[in-house]
Amino acid sequence: MVHISQRALSNLVPSKLHEIRSHCFHNQYDRDLNPEGIVALAVAENKLMRDEIVQHINMHMNIKPVHLTYGEGPAGSSALRSAVASFVTEVFRPSMEITEKHICICNGAGSAVDDLAFCIGEPGEGILVGRPLYVGFFPDIEARAKVKSVLVDFGAGVNPTSAAAVTAYEDAYHRSNSAGVPIRAILISSPHNPLGRPYETEFLAGILRLCSKYSIHLISDEVYARSHFPSTDIPHPPPFVSVLSFPLHEYIDSELVHVIYAMSKDFCANGVRIGAVISPGAANQLTGRGNGKGGSAVGGSALLKSFRAIASFTRASQLAEHAWLNLLTDRPFLDWYFPLFQTRMTDAYEYTVSRLRENHIPYNSASVTSFIWIDLSHYLREDSQDAELELNWRMARGGVWLAMGASFGSERNGNFRLTFATPREELTLGLDR
Numbered sequence: 162m163v164h165i166s167q168r169a170l171s172n173l174v175p176s177k178l179h180e181i182r183s184h185c186f187h188n189q190y191d192r193d194l195n196p197e198g199i200v201a202l203a204v205a206e207n208k209l210m211r212d213e214i215v216q217h218i219n220m221h222m223n224i225k226p227v228h229l230t231y232g233e234g235p236a237g238s239s240a241l242r243s244a245v246a247s248f249v250t251e252v253f254r255p256s257m258e259i260t261e262k263h264i265c266i267c268n269g270a271g272s273a274v275d276d277l278a279f280c281i282g283e284p285g286e287g288i289l290v291g292r293p294l295y296v297g298f299f300p301d302i303e304a305r306a307k308v309k310s311v312l313v314d315f316g317a318g319v320n321p322t323s324a325a326a327v328t329a330y331e332d333a334y335h336r337s338n339s340a341g342v343p344i345r346a347i348l349i350s351s352p353h354n355p356l357g358r359p360y361e362t363e364f365l366a367g368i369l370r371l372c373s374k375y376s377i378h379l380i381s382d383e384v385y386a387r388s389h390f391p392s393t394d395i396p397h398p399p400p401f402v403s404v405l406s407f408p409l410h411e412y413i414d415s416e417l418v419h420v421i422y423a424m425s426k427d428f429c430a431n432g433v434r435i436g437a438v439i440s441p442g443a444a445n446q447l448t449g450r451g452n453g454k455g456g457s458a459v460g461g462s463a464l465l466k467s468f469r470a471i472a473s474f475t476r477a478s479q480l481a482e483h484a485w486l487n488l489l490t491d492r493p494f495l496d497w498y499f500p501l502f503q504t505r506m507t508d509a510y511e512y513t514v515s516r517l518r519e520n521h522i523p524y525n526s527a528s529v530t531s532f533i534w535i536d537l538s539h540y541l542r543e544d545s546q547d548a549e550l551e552l553n554w555r556m557a558r559g560g561v562w563l564a565m566g567a568s569f570g571s572e573r574n575g576n577f578r579l580t581f582a583t584p585r586e587e588l589t590l591g592l593d594r
């Protein structure tokens with residue numbers, strides 16, 4: 162008998178929800194290679210600017226021998242960390258100085274959550290996440306670190322992105338601690354995946370205060386920072402508000418705050434595998450504002466130091482570093498890219514919601530991300546998770562794959578997440594099916 166650790170075996174528990182995912186993943190539609198395949202509208206893959214990103218990467222790749230080395234180490238090159246710091250300073254509008262010292266590079270936002278969970282909690286301890294939640298948070302929190310995702314319920318009357326939702330986090334905190342699962346952090350996807358909306362600013366303020374009150378970490382996954390767009394539903398989308406933009410010293414010890422960003426979403430490049438953790442802690446307090454010069458990867462919050470100690474397992478490739486650095490430092494390209502990105506998002510969104518309206522399918526208006534949370538409960542055989550799964554399979558057999566609410570820990574049956582940021586021909590085919 163081959164010995165496999167319990168730690169690894171516990172990841173192999175069969176799940177009905179995983180079966181449909183692997184069925185659809187392996188038979189995806191491609192106009193040329195697999196025209197009979199299933200149109201995947203389930204994955205948060207923004208495909209609207211892929212050609213432009215491919216072209217930029219190809220034009221600037223120009224690999225040199227240094228790219229075949231380990232480079233400057235697992236935390237990422239100083240040039241890339243500086244470029245991410247500049248991008249964050251411009252887009253996230255931090256209230257404190259963010260420099261390369263506050264940043265650690267890794268191979269995607271998912272790995273950032275995994276590493277943070279590993280550094281923050283002991284096996285069996287908990288991280289609070291509000292329902293519904295981005296499906297990938299479950300494995301990111303649990304698979305390696307063996308920390309538990311402790312879900313926060315809101316009930317029908319409370320919008321999970323509103324200030325009123327904070328109380329539910331506090332209730333869940335106490336319940337979990339009393340049940341013997343000490344909470345070490347709150348994790349939010351901000352803007353919200355799957356709801357496609359930003360959190361109210363008062364929610365973010367409340368969550369910062371809550372984390373401060375109980376001295377727990379706040380992980381804010383902000384991968385959709387630039388994926389907002391206007392539409393007839395929401396003509397003036399609220400601007401992106403990062404937790405870094407709060408004067409943190411008025412709310413919380415900045416050692417407890419960690420933000421995640423990545424190339425995957427705003428740069429339509431899930432497959433390149435590169436992201437960053439931005440942790441505004443100690444370096445700001447120890448070195449003071451304005452003292453951000455220097456090429457060292459050392460410094461930063463206590464958590465960032467422990468993160469770096471395991472970063473070699475989740476290091477990005479030199480090719481990925483090179484590609485992202487080229488994009489982040491190409492100002493004319495960025496100035497051209499993001500307005501076009503936004504226009505295409507608006508266009509794809511309008512088209513999708515017009516089809517939903519035509520078919521009387523209720524949906525949650527989105528102003529950010531690449532998907533819409535729609536309500537297909539009307540089509541359920543009965544009000545149950547099994548019926549939701551059955552509907553998901555019926556759609557998959559009909560050639561279209563949507564992400565079912567149950568996999569996001571949805572509090573009600575019948576919600577599905579539909580990725581509208583899909584090239585028109587594929588999107589139309591998926592919606593027709």
Ligand SMILES: Cc1ncc(COP(=O)(O)O)c(C=O)c1O
Nearest residue numbers: 205269270271295350354423425
């Ligand atoms: C909120 C959120 N975080 C993380 C990820 C994973 O990102 P990455 O591909 O950079 O690991 C996703 C992908 O859907 C996401 O929506």
